[in-house]
Amino acid sequence: MRRCRRPWVSGLSFMTAALVSLLVGDHLSAQTPAPTPPLSSPPLSSTHRETDPYEQAPTLFSGPNGDVLRVSYRANREAGSGAVIVATPSSGSALRTLVEIDPREAGITAGTPDLAVGPAGELRVAYQWWRKDPTTKQIRLALSDDGGKTWTQPTTAVDSSNKGFQPKIGWGRAKNLAVVWSDERRPAPGRRVWDIYARHSPDGGQTWEPEQLLSRFPQHAITDAYFRPELLSDNQNRFWVVWVGIRSGRSRLFLSRSTDGGRTWADPLELSGQSQSVFGQRLVGSGDRLLVVWMDKRTGHDRIFAVTSTDGGLTWTSPSRVDHLPTELVTDAVLPAVVMTPEGEALVAWHDGRNGRDDIFVTRSVDGGRTWEGEDLRLDMDEAGTGVSRFASLARAKDGKIAVAWEDDRAGYEGVYLRVRGTGAKPQWGPEILVEPAGPKKAARTPVVLWGKDGSVYLTWEVWNYAAGPMSISKRLDGRAMVVDKK
Secondary structure (H helix, E strand, O other): OOOOOOOOOOOOOOEOOOOEEEEOOOOOOOOOOOOOOOOOOOOOOOOOOOOOOOEEEEEEOOHHHHHHEEEEEEEEEEOOEEEEEEEEEOOOOOEEEEEEEEEOOOOEEEEEEEEEEOOOOEEEEEEEEEEEOOOOEEEEEEEEEOOOOOOOOOOOOOOOOOOOEEEEEEOOOOOEEEEEEOOOOOOOOOOOEEEEEEEEEEEOOOOOOEEOOOOOOOOOOOOOEEEEEEEEEEEOOOOEHHHHHHOOOEEEEEEEEEOOOOOOOOOOEEOOOOOEEEEEEEEEEEEEEEEEEEEEOOOOOOEEEEEEEEEEOOOOOEEEEEOOOOOOOOOEEEEEEEEEEOOOOOOEEEEEEEOOOOEEEEEEEEEOOOOOOOOOOOOOOOOOOOOOOEEEEEEEEEOEEEEEEEEEEEEEEEEEEEEEEEOOOOOOOOOHHHHHHHOOEEEEEEEEEEOOOOEEEEEEEEEEOOOOOOOOOEEEEEEEEEEEOOO
């Protein structure tokens, strides 16, 4: 059964079995469940604690040599603390923990992690180090120069304010590293306001140049605030960061860019036009082509909008509508996911309730997001508007295949479903694949998908266990690797 929550609130869960191989053949038709997967591997002792079974929704990254890395947050509710876990598939179906960033002190949490991979297999994890009392929020880094075999965890903060949060990290050419974050150091008596800061390292995070304020404007109203940065690197000399800004009571998107490896940044450029309340922005790029998509309430309800650039972010188009929901329809288009190919094809997936209950939709652009196809394609293949299908995750393989995964409660509790679009002049979406069925009083929630170097689709998700009642939910992580039809 659906348990309501706001789309940006993640559950907590602990790491158990992870990636299990599964073959899906041509014989599968729409709505035909995939073969029953093998049993999950035993829990990993390095991350599993029976008295503390909570780990927050993970993210997947392509690591050194194309390996898949999973980064997640584990909460120790009893101690009021938490840790960041970085793991990778090992032999068989097990996950091997590469590092556990755990302050191991009551009231201190390491969380909200992001990961960057260097050209020689270096790994850097930026995270928020947070003390409850006295309140201290720092941006810190964990470093590995050998693909995750060994790590150092400096206690020196990247920020100088002790008020930093929401870190994002990107790797440029050679050893150039950039970290951006939200920061509440600006004085505002009686209020909490935020700005966007950045810092550049020329040597992979060993030393740092002075901080830079990115949300710099000629003047601020006392209510102006800037937060939720998203960072993109071309792995050379260019970085772009998009964030939400509230100016004069209106929510907008701003972008700043660097063309010298993160050493200096251009003044903010407003992207979202006559926006009202923006959320869930996504930034992708290929070469000089960039695309930003987001949710926006300018029509009264959330719709999906986009802007695109063909000159590396110097100039941008005016915002265009991505979805095709009627303006007057009382429903929201929620949480876009986006991919873009080197040729400029872009796909955006989201969920909305145009048919009664939420379904997953996707639409396509062939010109990098300047224009969009005339209708939205529904991807979940049960009867429209019956099951609740939400939280789409998109990923593109190097050979051009596209995977989309989502959660779906058509069987009572949520399960995880997958569809894959093939390649060719007129690529088609394949059959709907049931990756993880709903269990007795168990739900599989908020899946994340990524293609591995071997052509497998890697998925991970939260497992919510309601056996002890709706007020005592235990949560863990699970996942699989799947081989899909090569066509």
